[in-house]
Amino acid sequence: MTELRTLKVALLGCGNVGAQVARILIDDAESLAARTGARLELTGIAVRTIDAPRDVELPRELFTTDAETLVKDADLVIELMGGIEPARSLILSAIQNGASVVTGNKALLAQDGPTLYEAADKAGVQLSYEAAVAGAIPILRPIRDSLSGDRITRVLGIVNGTTNFILDQMDTTGAQFADALAEAQRLGYAEADPTADVGGLDAAAKATILASLSFHTRFDLENVHCEGITEVSAADIAAAKDAGFVIKLLAIAEKLVAADGSEGVSVRVHPTLLPREHPLAAVHGAFNAVFVEAENAGELMFYGQGAGGTPTASAVLGDLVSAARRIVLGGPAQIETTNGQVPALPIDAVNTSYYIGLDVADQPGVLAKIAQLFAEHGVSIEIMRQTIHRDADSNVESAELRIVTHRATEAALAATVQAVKGLDVINSVTSVLRVEGV
């Protein structure tokens, strides 16, 4: 048996993912060495506070507050601090020192990915970030490598476990958003300040990364139209359920032809109605899944745990072993292919289906009036369903109208909704939501 070479691994950050990565590097050292062809020696863990409480007991001598010195001496750097700075400077410094970098920092990649990719490319080192999207689920590598001979046309992802848990709760129990959020917080699925999750920003960062890889084009956070789930009501969920749909917060990246005939990619995050028989509709609780449509492969789905220390550590270590093997065996770094260069489309250019809920007067001719208005705006109706309610006390009848349209532009839809509101037979527009998978 030849003696194995040792590679020095520096870990930046020791939160719930970092602590598990450290534990596995120590506990599974033998089997990781066998699979890598090199010993992966954890040389240090950079943290802000050495004596902070942690999930895992780790040797105290590994901890340091001097991240810069730690990075200088490493062959491989794992960045799990999150945030923009000092993470970015440390990654750039590691790259310049010739270290390969593994990161799970979606916010940094979405905001300033190209700077990092270019630095890694120039230095000939590997920059890997499977953990940044959908935790444990292997999704970036399949998109980049397995589908490299195909053309992806659309990606629909449930990439935020907090919002999926909340929407699933609302769907199952009929709870309002605020109550489902409180329950998610109680169970540890939502943070005390849930803004980044429920506002859709976390999903938007992941959408940026998915879109960039899927369409071989650099997108950034500014290209992403983002709506969170705070406006989704129990009534929306109930109406969707009644019509055979479920509401999910989706990260969407899809190739589209805009109204002016130009091709582009729409990257967006918003609450979306999905038919209950769609594979993504069966993704419950805090699980994640990414649904990919490709010209030749057809429909694919990747499902698993999107968060949590140990699952996300699995993705980090997969990247680490690959990067280490490359150091041992040689070979080129992964290339970030940007040969696609399709423009990002603004949300107004997007073509999609819509669900519109209307509270209307129960009079003859109302349906005809509304249908006429949709037609005048060039929005074609796929399904129109009217339900009559009678108030037992007042004996007054009211009608609820649910409309699912064929694909229409945001602009046409907005104009239609505006016009509908002006009709005297309309009491209120109860919801306007986008629909996928129909």
Add this chain to the structure above:
Amino acid sequence: MTELRTLKVALLGCGNVGAQVARILIDDAESLAARTGARLELTGIAVRTIDAPRDVELPRELFTTDAETLVKDADLVIELMGGIEPARSLILSAIQNGASVVTGNKALLAQDGPTLYEAADKAGVQLSYEAAVAGAIPILRPIRDSLSGDRITRVLGIVNGTTNFILDQMDTTGAQFADALAEAQRLGYAEADPTADVGGLDAAAKATILASLSFHTRFDLENVHCEGITEVSAADIAAAKDAGFVIKLLAIAEKLVAADGSEGVSVRVHPTLLPREHPLAAVHGAFNAVFVEAENAGELMFYGQGAGGTPTASAVLGDLVSAARRIVLGGPAQIETTNGQVPALPIDAVNTSYYIGLDVADQPGVLAKIAQLFAEHGVSIEIMRQTIHRDADSNVESAELRIVTHRATEAALAATVQAVKGLDVINSVTSVLRVEGV
């Protein structure tokens, strides 16, 4: 723009997958070149009969019956002829000539994979076979690369679309096996001779490949216990449904501790009861899915089309682009890691749960008698449910007993069933099926 290098691609076989691969190589030449960094020139297609009818119109001058000459001059060889010979000799000849090989030949890999892996390893060329398991679904690369820092504990795969279509039909419509098979044949989901599919052999070959990659150990077809679906009756399906289960043909590879305390891997294919809420239960029609459990990642699922010319071509081209990039950029070939070396366990050593259906006399004390017998054989009962039927004409009551056990060995279960049959209160044992996911 620098001039791109040209790589010569030889295609062996032009069935429904081969024809689509040829079409895409020709139609998408530009975008494949952009992603590969080299032109992929299809130099010829080796077939048995040049003028055979094909799905796709292809230039006649590409066809040849002289596969050996075609292979000699290629940088990359795609083998889609199927069967053992001449596929094996041609692949070995390609490898010896220094060509990288992409194949979808599960039967050959399951029977004689190690010969091919060793030849490729020795020659330093790439041998890729994503298309051999679960068609378009990227599963082998995620198992090999993405999960390289984790430890897989179990793989459950729906890897044969024909049997999944048949079982799904039986479940949905209540049809008997023969009728569902006839329907599958009518719709083109089953071949005129369906033996390899319904007998489980096709799934067994895929189980061998999945097990080898998942456990870093060489397994072959002889290590696989294989039962098909021909004995699954409409009554089995109905009883399973009634108890909240669905029956799927699963390819299973799992790490187990045998009764004697030794660790090993069980590789097997058999009809299996799964709870209806299990993610694999929602895989309908001819779709495939592979469910992976790993120590750190937890539960993952990969879902998509398992067969069909165009979807499978996507997997072939993904492998081709990767192999071609490696020729252009240099670097080591994928390694087949066999550092696991866990022994294959015989089916008798397997621990699993069982579902047992019994037709019993409706007498007091029957349940106690049966429960006692199970206990004596060390088989623990998890669920026991009795349903009483009364024949309207004869007024005779009979009882149906459904038992789900905790994990027990095949040997203990077989002994228990044998003993149960000897009880005077037992009219018949109506079904014995294995259960997963409980």
